[in-house]
Amino acid sequence: xxxxxxxxxGHPVLMGIAEPVEDPTNPEIARLINDMVDTMADAPGIGLAxxxxxxxxxxxxxxxxxxxxxxxxxxxxxxxxxxxIIVLDDAVEDGVEGCxxxxxxxxxxxxxxxxxxQALDHQGQALDYEAESFHARVIQxxxxxxxxxxxxxxxxxxxxxGYVQExxxxxx
Ligand code: NI
Numbered sequence: 418x419x420x421x422x423x424x425x426x427g428h429p430v431l432m433g434i435a436e437p438v439e440d441p442t443n444p445e446i447a448r449l450i451n452d453m454v455d456t457m458a459d460a461p462g463i464g465l466a467x468x469x470x471x472x473x474x475x476x477x478x479x480x481x482x483x484x485x486x487x488x489x490x491x492x493x494x495x496x497x498x499x500x501x502i503i504v505l506d507d508a509v510e511d512g513v514e515g516c517x518x519x520x521x522x523x524x525x526x527x528x529x530x531x532x533x534x535q536a537l538d539h540q541g542q543a544l545d546y547e548a549e550s551f552h553a554r555v556i557q558x559x560x561x562x563x564x565x566x567x568x569x570x571x572x573x574x575x576x577x578x579g580y581v582q583e584x585x586x587x588x589x
Contacts, residue, residue, distance in 0.1 A: 419452045420459045421470040426519050426567055428471075435473045435563040441498045441541040446476070450496055450539050453478050462517045464555050466562030469518050475499045477559035481552050492552050497544065500536035500560050504529040505547065512554050514568045515581070524578035526571045528557050
């Protein structure tokens with residue numbers, strides 16, 4: 418088990434295009450994924466992309482807690498290798514996002530609500546499924562990391578970007 422250092426916004430590894438993984442079953446990839454799982458749990462977070470731990474490879478992990486979905490159905494820990502996202506319809510919705518690479522900050526981002534995901538899992542098996550609402554948002558946020566995109570770059574109103582603590586206190 419190893420907890421890896423998380424790169425913060427400004428580090429070049431977060432700004433580049435990550436490389437595809439040639440062999441998902443390579444033991445080094447397996448070790449990286451295990452370390453990413455430990456790192457995400459420690460943070461704690463619900464999603465992590467390999468560039469966030471200074472590895473420019475197309476790997477993300479995520480999970481959706483039950484209390485973060487309207488239907489109460491969570492999504493278990495999932496590994497996506499070389500993921501591709503297909504947007505299934507034009508509907509978009511705003512949702513507040515945060516990121517382990519921008520600790521303490523959050524802001525609303527409009528994203529498509531229905532997507533299809535194609536990827537390989539940690540055993541090299543093909544995954545192909547649809548995701549909606551918060552689940553779709555998490556996947557899109559994490560996959561953006563593989564293309565050097567951080568969520569503030571997708572915000573339409575940077576006036577709503579800020580420190581969670583300040584915004585929470587202002588509401589009280
Ligand atoms: Ni992030």
